[in-house]
Amino acid sequence: MKTQDFIQLENRYGARNYNPLDVVLNRGEGIWVWDVDGNRYMDCLAAYSAVNQGHCHPKILNAMVDQARKLTLVSRAFRNDQLGPFYDEICQLTHSHSVLPMNSGAEAVESAIKAVRKWGYEVKGVPDGQAEIIACTNNFHGRTLTIVGFSSEEQYRAGYAPFTPGFKLIPFGDADALGKAITPNTVGFLVEPIQGEGGVIIPPDGYLKAARDLCDRNNVMLILDEIQTGLGRTGKLFAEEHEGIEADLTLVGKALSGGFYPISAVLSNREVLGVFRPGDHGSTFGGNPLACAVARAALKVLVEENLIENAAHVGDYAMKKLRAIDSPHIREVRGRGLMIGIELKPEAGGARRFCEALAQRGVLCKETHENVLRIAPPLTIKKEEIDWAIERIQQVLTGL
Ligand SMILES: *Cc1c(COP(=O)(O)O)cnc(C)c1O
Numbered sequence: 001m002k003t004q005d006f007i008q009l010e011n012r013y014g015a016r017n018y019n020p021l022d023v024v025l026n027r028g029e030g031i032w033v034w035d036v037d038g039n040r041y042m043d044c045l046a047a048y049s050a051v052n053q054g055h056c057h058p059k060i061l062n063a064m065v066d067q068a069r070k071l072t073l074v075s076r077a078f079r080n081d082q083l084g085p086f087y088d089e090i091c092q093l094t095h096s097h098s099v100l101p102m103n104s105g106a107e108a109v110e111s112a113i114k115a116v117r118k119w120g121y122e123v124k125g126v127p128d129g130q131a132e133i134i135a136c137t138n139n140f141h142g143r144t145l146t147i148v149g150f151s152s153e154e155q156y157r158a159g160y161a162p163f164t165p166g167f168k169l170i171p172f173g174d175a176d177a178l179g180k181a182i183t184p185n186t187v188g189f190l191v192e193p194i195q196g197e198g199g200v201i202i203p204p205d206g207y208l209k210a211a212r213d214l215c216d217r218n219n220v221m222l223i224l225d226e227i228q229t230g231l232g233r234t235g236k237l238f239a240e241e242h243e244g245i246e247a248d249l250t251l252v253g254k255a256l257s258g259g260f261y262p263i264s265a266v267l268s269n270r271e272v273l274g275v276f277r278p279g280d281h282g283s284t285f286g287g288n289p290l291a292c293a294v295a296r297a298a299l300k301v302l303v304e305e306n307l308i309e310n311a312a313h314v315g316d317y318a319m320k321k322l323r324a325i326d327s328p329h330i331r332e333v334r335g336r337g338l339m340i341g342i343e344l345k346p347e348a349g350g351a352r353r354f355c356e357a358l359a360q361r362g363v364l365c366k367e368t369h370e371n372v373l374r375i376a377p378p379l380t381i382k383k384e385e386i387d388w389a390i391e392r393i394q395q396v397l398t399g400l
Contacts, residue, residue: 003036021359021366028055031378031385033364042389044358044365044377049196049228049339051259052311053301054378060258063297064290072290076282082292089296093303094237094250096267098274101287105227105253106142108264111281112190112249113146115266116221117166118275120187124219130185134220136172140197141190141225173203175210182214188221188249189214193239196228199369200341202334208243221248221272227264228339231255232302232379235312235337242336248272258298263291307379311337318375318386325390327397329354331371340375341368342393357396363389 006024023041027034031054033043046052053060067082074080087099100115102108113133120126135141137152148156149163157163170177172195182189193208195201208224215222224247229239231252240247249272253264266273285291302308315337322333322342329348334341344351351367358365368374375393377386 030054031381041362041364044375046376046378047259049233050254052232052255052379053258054380057258059301060297063293064260067290067293073288080289082289083287086292086296094267097269100266100273102264102283103262103285105264106144108251108253108266109141112223112266115272116188119272122275126185131187132185133188134168134181135190137169138172138198173207179214182218186220188223190223192225193229199372208245212245223249225251227251227253232308232311233339235315257294261294263295311379317383321390325394329397342373344371354396361392363392
């Protein structure tokens with residue numbers, strides 16, 4: 001079959017909820033992927049940061065295959081020998097006290113919402129049915145109905161009403177607005193340390209610290225959605241470390257499996273998860289031995305291969321070089337570690353055409369929010385390799 005045949009099949013049978021670039025990939029290794037015609041591309045999206053460890057990392061692959069031969073799923077009706085060690089290792093690494101394992105990122109967000117609401121009623125003493133959660137405009141926390149219900153993106157909500165009540169939106173990066181929005185019924189503040197899908201938006205210095213203080217003073221749980229920013233992407237294990245704070249609940253997903261499998265978790269260093277009793281919440285696949293074995297290997301690779309330090313180092317280098325590009329289209333280059341956004345001017349005609357031109361030159365990336373080119377390769381990338389991509393980015397930004 002040829003590229004066009006694969007595309008036709010997708011278009012004929014698939015729901016059209018995506019508009020992918022027309023490359024049909026069939027192989028990946030490290031930062032590289034190949035299409036069905038044998039063309040090689042540098043993957044500068046890394047599956048929205050799920051593939052921080054690089055494609056088909058051999059150590060994660062071995063862990064997955066070994067475990068798949070032994071035991072994959074028993075449900076939480078029984079115990080398995082991977083779950084305890086996974087809890088131990090992720091808690092040690094992230095300085096957490098407890099863990100709730102789930103599958104997708106959206107499920108981790110949903111689980112955190114359930115946990116803080118229950119905590120609000122049982123511990124904080126909020127009157128039944130009155131719990132409020134504050135979130136930010138321009139957020140991205142996933143695609144379930146409850147979550148899109150508090151999105152500010154019209155397209156994510158259109159046609160899906162009615163939505164779950166109990167959420168309040170405030171501008172991202174505005175600590176005063178948070179202070180004003182908190183009421184005695186507020187149980188949680190849910191925020192991304194850097195907005196990823198929102199366009200790689202970095203809040204003002206001191207914002208997370210101010211949010212931490214406000215949450216402390218008002219007995220509100222700070223829930224950081226680190227599903228994209230976490231696990232090394234920004235040059236720290238968690239983006240919260242850039243401001244020296246600790247969330248009450250931290251949400252992880254994406255790179256928790258290195259791209260092999262959907263695995264997410266709610267991490268807590270407070271007693272919030274203690275509100276769950278048997279039967280209150282669950283998941284057939286959450287915490288299964290295959291997922292746990294994969295996650296253990298994926299975390300080990302992050303640490304053993306110094307991927308977090310590499311993200312900081314190569315990220316700084318890349319940002320300097322990207323900022324030096326003299327292009328009439330660029331409005332701003334911003335980022336932390338290897339989470340980089342190149343915002344184009346509105347007159348540039350949208351980031352999509354640059355993504356298409358980059359794909360033709362062997363670099364895969366994805367526009368976000370119309371005008372932002374996102375550069376987020378696997379954290380295994382070396383300086384010489386990112387130079388190769390930057391050269392091509394420069395070509396399209398100065399040539400189109
Ligand atoms: C990707 C993402 C999610 C949703 O994860 P899914 O696995 O797609 O459900 C939630 N929050 C953030 C910040 C994300 O980037």
